[in-house]
Amino acid sequence: MSRTLRPALVAVLCCLLLVTSGCSAVTDLTGERTATPPSAADAAASYRGFDALEATVVTEVDGETETRAHVVQRPSTGETWRETLAPAERADDRVVSNRSVTWSYDASENDATRIDTSRFEAANDSYPEYLRRVFAALDRTEDSEVSVGVSPLPVVPATPTPQPPGDATVGQQTVEYAGTATVDGRETHVVRLVTEDTDGEFAVRNQTVYLDAEHFFPIRQRMAFRMDGNVTRYDVTYRNVTFDPNVSTDRFRFDPPEGTTVSETSLPESTTYDSVEALRAETNASVGDPTVPDGFSLREARYTVSTERNYTTVTRTYENETGVLSVAVRNRTDLFSGVGESENVSLGPVTGQYREFGASRSVSWTANGSYYSVSSNVVSRATLLDVARSLVRADAVERRRDYGRAYSE
Structure with a gap:
């Protein structure tokens, strides 16, 4: 090496x-x-x-x-x-x-x-x-x-x-x-x-x-x-x-020495919710509900906003007794190019890119100006693609609902 x-x-x-x-x-x-x-x-x-x-x-x-x-x-x-x-x-x-x-x-x-x-x-x-x-x-x-x-x-x-x-x-x-x-x-x-x-x-x-x-x-x-x-x-x-040593809160503070050159950055604003419904109510985000395998339940929904890079992301993390399944939707398509080689897979009306990194699996695609991904370290390839296809269908339904609400107003 x-x-x-x-x-x-x-x-x-x-x-x-x-x-x-x-x-x-x-x-x-x-x-x-x-x-x-x-x-x-x-x-x-x-x-x-x-x-x-x-x-x-x-x-x-x-x-x-x-x-x-x-x-x-x-x-x-x-x-x-x-x-x-x-x-x-x-x-x-x-x-x-x-x-x-x-x-x-x-x-x-x-x-x-x-x-x-x-x-x-x-x-x-x-x-x-x-x-x-x-x-x-x-x-x-x-x-x-x-x-x-x-x-x-x-x-x-x-x-x-x-x-x-x-x-x-x-x-x-x-x-x-x-x-x-x-x-x-x-x-x-x-x-x-x-x-x-x-x-x-x-x-x-x-x-x-x-x-x-x-x-x-x-x-x-x-x-x-x-x-x-x-x-x-x-x-x-x-x-x-x-x-359990005697640790004061001051231990986790840092004062740069005199003459130090300091650069600053910030993380995106991120909030977690116990349910997708609570996330929708507070953010007005349009979030389609994928069909996840039996035994998986929602651990958290997360809404992330980056003012520096001008994007929002909705991430849902599901878990069972052995691992996790994550579903993410970002409102931009130009911030991720993927890691490693990918394989084109059919997700119905869209084509996704399937990747394996070690034993972790992911599939991603772009549609309607957004970037979507589904990943897991425990489900099979077939199951992962089924979840992705269900998200494609759910997203289409959600967008029709948004259009209907906008039209009625």
């Missing part, structure tokens, strides 16, 4: 591995197979039972230490303070994020970026729910070594820069309980996830997560992925972990 590509790949995998840097001291890597998996309810409740943590985090890539950092996090709110310790050329770099602003500071260049996040309504911390699903799936099997279908564990809210919420999953995986192990002196429950389908240009091959036995925070994550035929292995470990 070229040195020029590695920094970009590290950034991508940081999002998947909740990276914020550190060093690895792990014993008993095979785990004790006689251990019994905890209950789903206990896992979720234990994660919710702490407020903050402080640690040194080490990120290794292919066995070589890439970064070490001192971090303080409040996972439930997404508040993060991160100071890079190594390598030397990045020492003293900082990322500080609270509920209204995120700062990214480059110490060697003495410049900082301020990102206004005050208008972006962040999603609730979904990690406890994913823990519940993982251990509930394990509980449905008589043998803890039997693999069952479940989405990969998502990112704990510790990503250095704010992003539109998502589940940070890369295809459907199977999960198995691998017993217990000790990580830097703390007992952990070991969960292994293996991707069922590793075709495509990018694929996560496997992931091993070490969940703190007391708080169920992932204090170590190992992952291997393949990109363009090359396999890269990541290992992220939280060391010297202290749960």
Whole structure:
């Protein structure tokens, strides 16, 4: 792998591995197979039972230490303070994020970026729910070594820069309980996830997560992925972990040093709703209702407005016991060109572009001046296209209703 590509790949995998840097001291890597998996309810409740943590985090890539950092996090709110310790050329770099602003500071260049996040309504911390699903799936099997279908564990809210919420999953995986192990002196429950389908240009091959036995925070994550035929292995470990340290709100503020060059940007304004009806009532957005598979229910509807780039997006996220299905409509067609190769597919009166990224599937198309997409990491290709076709039909019905209302007025 070229040195020029590695920094970009590290950034991508940081999002998947909740990276914020550190060093690895792990014993008993095979785990004790006689251990019994905890209950789903206990896992979720234990994660919710702490407020903050402080640690040194080490990120290794292919066995070589890439970064070490001192971090303080409040996972439930997404508040993060991160100071890079190594390598030397990045020492003293900082990322500080609270509920209204995120700062990214480059110490060697003495410049900082301020990102206004005050208008972006962040999603609730979904990690406890994913823990519940993982251990509930394990509980449905008589043998803890039997693999069952479940989405990969998502990112704990510790990503250095704010992003539109998502589940940070890369295809459907199977999960198995691998017993217990000790990580830097703390007992952990070991969960292994293996991707069922590793075709495509990018694929996560496997992931091993070490969940703190007391708080169920992932204090170590190992992952291997393949990109363009090359396999890269990541290992992220939280060391010297202290749960519920004495952390003041000032820790999540940043005052740039004198002489710092500051650039500013902002995230789009984003609001979540418990139902599509509530979104329609408050925004007057025309939203067709797709037909989703049995077992899926609406988790949230989101309305996003960007004044800088002049667009609005309506996103609906549905979920079942194993993963999510997302449907998005944006009122512009010139802001997305797709990732990777695509295949033309018939969606009735329109032609869509079908893509697979690892085991994740998506189909997108443009019509009536808008961009549409349907994506999922758990449903089949056929089911995904059926949902897309139902959205095409529902959108046509909704537009006829809008025309009728306008005509009657």
